Amino acid sequence: xxxxxxxxxxxxxxxxxxxxxxxxxxxxxxxxxxxxxxxxxxxxxxxxxxxxxxxxxxxxxxxxxxxxxxxxxxxxxxxxxxxxxxxxxxxxxxxxxxxxxxxxxxxxxxxxxxxxxxxxxxxxxxxxxxxxxxxxxxxxxxxxxxxxxxxxxxxxxxxxxxxxxxxxxxxxxxxxxxxxxxxxxxxxxxxxxxxxxxxxxxxxxxxxxxxxxxxxxxxxxxxxxxxxxxxxxxxxxxxxxxxxxxxxxxxxxxxxxxx
Numbered sequence: 001x002x003x004x005x006x007x008x009x010x011x012x013x014x015x016x017x018x019x020x021x022x023x024x025x026x027x028x029x030x031x032x033x034x035x036x037x038x039x040x041x042x043x044x045x046x047x048x049x050x051x052x053x054x055x056x057x058x059x060x061x062x063x064x065x066x067x068x069x070x071x072x073x074x075x076x077x078x079x080x081x082x083x084x085x086x087x088x089x090x091x092x093x094x095x096x097x098x099x100x101x102x103x104x105x106x107x108x109x110x111x112x113x114x115x116x117x118x119x120x121x122x123x124x125x126x127x128x129x130x131x132x133x134x135x136x137x138x139x140x141x142x143x144x145x146x147x148x149x150x151x152x153x154x155x156x157x158x159x160x161x162x163x164x165x166x167x168x169x170x171x172x173x174x175x176x177x178x179x180x181x182x183x184x185x186x187x188x189x190x191x192x193x194x195x196x197x198x199x200x201x202x203x204x205x206x207x208x209x210x211x212x213x214x215x216x217x218x219x220x221x222x223x224x225x226x227x228x229x230x231x232x233x234x235x236x237x238x239x240x241x242x243x244x245x246x247x248x249x250x251x252x253x254x255x256x257x258x259x
Contacts, residue, residue: 009060010102012109015053018044023064024055031092032158038069038090046071052086052113056093056102066093068106070114070122077172081120086110088124103136111175120176125152125168127161128232129210129224131245131252138245138254143171145242148232160211163218167229169242200258202240204231208252 015021021040028037038046046069047053056066068091075085088110093102114122126133128148137143152168153161207213207224214221235256244255 009058010065010105011057011059012054012105013057014113015043015047015055020055020064021047021053024053024067024069027064027067027092027094028090030094032160035158036153036156036161043069050117052110054106054109054113056097056106065097066102066106067091068110070110070124072119073123075121075123077121079121079174081118084119085121085123086114086117086119088122091124104140107136107141111173115175120174122173122175123170124173125149125170127210128167128169128254129206129228131206131208131210131247134206134245134252134254135247137171137173138242141173143173145169145171146236146240148229148236150229164214164222165225167225169232171242200240202235202256203253204228204235204256205251205253208247208249 015024018040021043024043025037025040043053049072051069051071054068055064057063058065068088070086070088073085073087074083076083077085091103091106093100093106110122114120124137126137128134128145138145147170149168149170151165153166156162156166206228207221210221210224213224238258240256240258242254243257246253246255
């Protein structure tokens, strides 16, 4: 079997042609099926009016093997530069290219593009029970979360979401340390000191592999959704913030802190 190319053979760049937008549409359909996709006319309009559309391309053949898409959005969060943010609506890597650092590279390129526009905050939503996403978003990138949405997208029929309420975290990724002072030490890795130490800490467990759980026992998966929904809502109502995520093959948990 021929070995796959390494990430060194990958180019990450903005979409440059209508064909790039069509490649993004095709990749979405590979991952999610023919539902819930953002069509080329929409991704073109987003990119041409302040949005960020970045693709990861296999240098050998030009195929798009990952992408990230965000649009400008107003933000009422204290610390958001000029009252604006980017909302990252979609990010994906082709299954055969996952676990190679490509998702991380795409997000870091998105960060640089946002900073170049004078934007210091990117937000996005994801399913809090997806451990792989939590590891990237919270543990690696250093995003925080203090917002929980019940059934955010309503019923979805793609393989990843069918059959269960689409609850979502809405995370904040502060790009330059400009988070509100009360949360700055939590939002920016490496800036914590003794004076910033949280007064309280708790952990909330999630399944290590939620998709496998869904396939094997949908009712059990639904029970996890309902139980963790109440746990996160209660924690956020008491001022806790998700600041880290730890996972092993047998256990996965969020770390929350409150001052």
